[in-house]
Amino acid sequence: MKLEEAKLQFIQAWGKLGSEWGINRTMAQIHALLMISEKPLSTEEIMEGLSISRGNANMNIRELLNWNLIHKVLVPGDRKEYFNGEKDIWEVAKRIARERKKREIEPVLQELKQLQDIEDSNSPEAKQFLATVKNIHGFADKIDKSVETMLKADENWFFGSILKLLK
Amino acid sequence: MKLEEAKLQFIQAWGKLGSEWGINRTMAQIHALLMISEKPLSTEEIMEGLSISRGNANMNIRELLNWNLIHKVLVPGDRKEYFNGEKDIWEVAKRIARERKKREIEPVLQELKQLQDIEDSNSPEAKQFLATVKNIHGFADKIDKSVETMLKADENWFFGSILKLLK
DNA sequence: TTTTATTTTCAATAATTACTGAAAGTTTAA
DNA sequence: TTAAACTTTCAGTAATTATTGAAAATAAAA
Numbered sequence: 001m002k003l004e005e006a007k008l009q010f011i012q013a014w015g016k017l018g019s020e021w022g023i024n025r026t027m028a029q030i031h032a033l034l035m036i037s038e039k040p041l042s043t044e045e046i047m048e049g050l051s052i053s054r055g056n057a058n059m060n061i062r063e064l065l066n067w068n069l070i071h072k073v074l075v076p077g078d079r080k081e082y083f084n085g086e087k088d089i090w091e092v093a094k095r096i097a098r099e100r101k102k103r104e105i106e107p108v109l110q111e112l113k114q115l116q117d118i119e120d121s122n123s124p125e126a127k128q129f130l131a132t133v134k135n136i137h138g139f140a141d142k143i144d145k146s147v148e149t150m151l152k153a154d155e156n157w158f159f160g161s162i163l164k165l166l167k
Numbered sequence: 168m169k170l171e172e173a174k175l176q177f178i179q180a181w182g183k184l185g186s187e188w189g190i191n192r193t194m195a196q197i198h199a200l201l202m203i204s205e206k207p208l209s210t211e212e213i214m215e216g217l218s219i220s221r222g223n224a225n226m227n228i229r230e231l232l233n234w235n236l237i238h239k240v241l242v243p244g245d246r247k248e249y250f251n252g253e254k255d256i257w258e259v260a261k262r263i264a265r266e267r268k269k270r271e272i273e274p275v276l277q278e279l280k281q282l283q284d285i286e287d288s289n290s291p292e293a294k295q296f297l298a299t300v301k302n303i304h305g306f307a308d309k310i311d312k313s314v315e316t317m318l319k320a321d322e323n324w325f326f327g328s329i330l331k332l333l334k
Numbered sequence: 335t336t337t338t339a340t341t342t343t344c345a346a347t348a349a350t351t352a353c354t355g356a357a358a359g360t361t362t363a364a
Numbered sequence: 365t366t367a368a369a370c371t372t373t374c375a376g377t378a379a380t381t382a383t384t385g386a387a388a389a390t391a392a393a394a
Contacts, residue, residue, distance in 0.1 A: 001281070001282070001284060001285050001286065002285065002286060002287075003285050003286070003287060003288075003290070003292065003293050003296060006282045006285045006296065006300075007296060009278070009282060010279075010282055010296075010300065013275060013278050013279070013282075017271065017275055019189070020189050020270075020271050021188060021189050021271075022186070022187050022188050022189045024351085024352075025352085026352075026353085035299050036295060036296045036299050036300070037295070038291055038292055038295040043370085043371080052353075052354090053353060053354045053355065054354085054355075054356095054371085054372095055353070055354060055355065055356090055372085055373075055374080056352075056353050056354070058371065058372060058373085059352095059353090059372090059373090062372085079361080079362065079363090079369060079370065080369085080370070080371095081370085081371080087295075087298070087299050087302070088302065089299075089302050089303045089306040090306065093306065103187075104184065104187050104188075108180060108184055111176070111180050112177075112180070114168070115168070115173045115176060115177055115180075117168060118168050118169065118170050118173045119168065119169060119170070120169075120170060121170075123170070124205055125170065125205055126170050128203060128204070128205040128254075129170060129173065129174060129177075129203045131254070132202050132203050132254050132256075133173075133177065133203070135254070135255065135256045136256045139256040139257065139260065142326045142330065145330055146326065146329045146330065149329055149330065159309045159313065161328060161329065162313045162316055162328065162329070163309065163312055163313065163316065191381085191382075192382085193382075193383085210340085210341080219383075219384090220383060220384045220385065221341085221342095221384085221385075221386095222342085222343080222344085222383070222384060222385065222386090223382075223383050223384070225341065225342065225343090226342090226343090226382095226383090229342090246339060246340065246391085246392065246393090247339085247340070247341095248340085248341080335394100336393100336394085337392105337393080337394070338391105338392085338393075338394090339390105339391085339392075339393090340389105340390080340391075340392090341388105341389080341390070341391090342387105342388080342389070342390085343386105343387085343388075343389085344384105344385100344386100344387095344388100345384105345385105345386100345387105346383105346384085346385095347382105347383080347384075347385105348381105348382080348383070348384085349380105349381085349382070349383085350379105350380080350381070350382080351378105351379085351380070351381085352377105352378080352379070352380080353376105353377080353378070353379085354374105354375105354376085354377075354378085355374100355375105355376095355377105356373105356374100356375105357372105357373090357374095358371105358372080358373075358374100359370105359371080359372070359373085360369100360370080360371070360372085361368105361369085361370075361371090362367105362368090362369080362370095363366105363367090363368080363369090364365100364366085364367080364368090
């Protein structure tokens with residue numbers, strides 16, 4: 001396979017994976033493009049590389065900056081902004097985990113806690129409800145703590161600990 | 168809070184969480200409804216409970232059956248099908264993990280393996296590309312193996328192993 | 335059989351989400 | 365200043381994804 005072909009396929013695959021997990025396809029594609037580029041790219045180059053409009057490129061670049069998945073690079077003597085992508089996938093995973101924990105897991109934990117405070121908690125209906133909600137709450141809390149662990153750990157330690165269970 | 172109100176809020180929350188993670192909102196809501204119901208529900212009851220059409224209910228029920236997240240229950244002397252949901256969230260997590268590993272992680276692993284086989288792998292461009300792809304491939308493989316571990320483990324063992332790292 | 339209850343399918347439509355492109359805004363250099 | 369280079373915004377549009385509802389298919393009962 002030719003390099004250019006492989007690059008395009010990689011970008012497609014990353015975009016597809018992103019969209020399957022609730023991340024905008026273009027955002028994932030820009031991220032992919034920057035991960036495999038040896039040098040930082042400008043907005044123009046990103047637009048060109050993915051055949052997308054300036055507006056689309058800009059919006060998704062901002063979002064990737066928010067997620068800390070790419071960084072702005074200043075090139076001396078050039079007014080344009082350039083961007084480079086984090087290339088260490090362990091870092092990428094940690095940053096995604098950090099964002100999603102904050103945006104999605106924590107609010108659900110919050111809500112589940114509230115839902116356990118219901119009146120007339122003695123009917124069988126209420127008991128079933130409370131049992132399920134408590135079960136999920138406990139689980140979500142463990143996930144939350146596991147993500148925290150992962151954010152503190154280094155890759156080898158983290159996976160080492162899990163994988164040695166496999167034997 | 169009243170039980171009925173809490174139930175509705177739970178269904179909303181579960182649907183939102185699902186859609187944030189690439190799972191159809193209605194599918195997640197039906198699953199939520201069945202998790203907190205003490206008795207199996209018919210298609211009619213699900214339609215009613217969520218104010219959705221028969222077609223929508225049917226499609227998503229089939230999909231939940233495929234994912235093994237709900238089960239068909241036969242009520243003697245009744246022609247209708249009833250469904251109940253898995254209420255143990257650890258089981259739910261394992262079943263979702265199993266499906267997504269199969270549908271999404273495995274194909275990506277496959278593809279990443281192919282992408283490493285490129286011609287002219289000596290240019291700096293190609294080296295950057297290969298380094299990133301290998302990095303991701305190795306990572307995805309670890310995730311894949313971790314999910315396998317989780318599928319074999321029981322909940323306490325699994326989380327115990329991770330959480331004790333936290334101290 | 336024929337009738338009735340139930341489930342499945344799918345074309346049409348609605349809802350949601352993403353994208354474009356041009357105008358407005360901002361920054362730097364002349 | 366003014367002009368040029370660049371970035372951001374956002375209304376309009378396109379693309380995608382989800383839903384409806386009625387007809388067709390299937391299964392059980394009469």
